[in-house]
Amino acid sequence: MSNFDPESSHDKMATAEPSPASSGTTLSCPCSLRRKSFVHIKNPYLDSMDEDVLYHLDLGTKTHNLPEMFGDVKFVCVGGSPNRMKAFALFMHKELRLADSEEDIKDICAGTDRYCMYKIGPVLSISHGMGIPSISIMLHELIKLLYHARCSDVTIIRIGTSGGIGIAPGSVVITDEAVDSFFKPRFEQVILDNIVTRSTELDKELAEELFNCSKEISTFPTLIGHTMCTYDFYEGQGRLDGALCSFSREKGLDYLKRAYNAGIRNIEMESTVFAAMCRLCGLKAAVVCVTLLNRLECDQINSPHDVLVEYQKRPQLLISKFIKQRLGLLDQTS
Incomplete structure (x- = not known):
């Protein structure tokens, strides 16, 4: 694809800023005049x-x-x-x-x-x-x-690992839109003998709030982007290293490049149903995943174990900061 250029990405990236000091020890959310949801x-x-x-x-x-x-x-x-x-x-x-x-x-x-x-x-x-x-x-x-x-x-957040597309391993992606393998923001489920399609819209204000929290963390990059959810880890994600492979290397790479051009920055296997179910039941939801590799460069996760362990802590650190900020607790670096 001639218009593919990871270096020209317009992703919204977090930059480090000093952490503001605050006080308070209560574990209750700040009071609000709005009705409970x-x-x-x-x-x-x-x-x-x-x-x-x-x-x-x-x-x-x-x-x-x-x-x-x-x-x-x-x-x-x-x-x-x-x-x-x-x-x-x-x-x-x-x-x-x-x-x-x-x-x-x-x-x-x-x-x-x-x-x-x-x-x-x-x-x-x-x-x-x-x-x-x-x-x-x-x-x-x-x-x-x-x-x-x-x-x-209630706020519900999926924190996990994923494969990145066109971004550095260890980057944290806050999902603004969960899409399927056709790059569409939908979840299709067979119910009885019908295909039911549900929206995968996530809470935009929550995603922005999480992104703002990430600006206070200078140890890893954070961005907002689309997340593709697949039903499979191997062929469904364009990998060449499974027990089966029914496509060429060129076709698989072209698919990933088209995903990048569609705004997709990572791939995992849960976000569409997570977004659909939470939305229908009145839960403000977000997906925050760290990337373990750049799928445009390789298929297999081969980073050292200690590096992967550190990567997996990154979404947890961001969510901890978000929760403490919501609770009005003193911000601390762990």
Whole structure:
């Protein structure tokens, strides 16, 4: 493609600025005169059920007091890896300076091997596995959990890893638009024998707020861009290194270049269904992913382990700063 030029990118990039000092130790969100925004569901049958068993979370409306356990949740952070989400929970425990011990942070979903969940003050940290089917199952039960718990003004953020397109490995991408493999902002799902199409619009104000937070972090680049969500890690993302490959090297590279020209800056496998479901249920949502490689240069992730570990901490650092800013806590560098 003759109009492909990563160096001429007009991406909105963050620049480092001094961190402002603030005070306060409360873990309550600042008061507002606006009405509370509750999580809602799009299922007319749910309220008529005698009991709602959240099977994959090992929770239920009869077996657990969900409002007491989760009613104060304001921030939900989800990511693929159980270990990563446990690490994020421990990180947020330190950042929020909570009085209880780290040993008190237990996996709420320990009775199942599907997902893990940790609660740190007003923050939930939950794993969702890999791919659209896995995160979809988790989101159905998570949204019902927030609904039954009568949570209000909830912000939900997916933090994860991704492949970059035309940007340096280690860059953090804040998604402004989640698109499918045809570069369209939509999520298509087969329901019964129909294809249902849903919007993947994310909260623009939340994306801008996250981007503004990133300006205070000088250790890695952050940008706003489109994120492409695929159903597959290999052929679906134009890789040549899977067990199957049905296209030429030239065709795969041309596809990635066209994606770049369409405004796409990273590829992952969860953002479209995440955006669609959260939007329908009244949740302000964002996707923040670090890139582990530049797909225009290679297919395989071959950076040293310690480098990858450091990369994976970058979205967590940004989200921590965002949460502390929302809570009015003193900004600290971890």
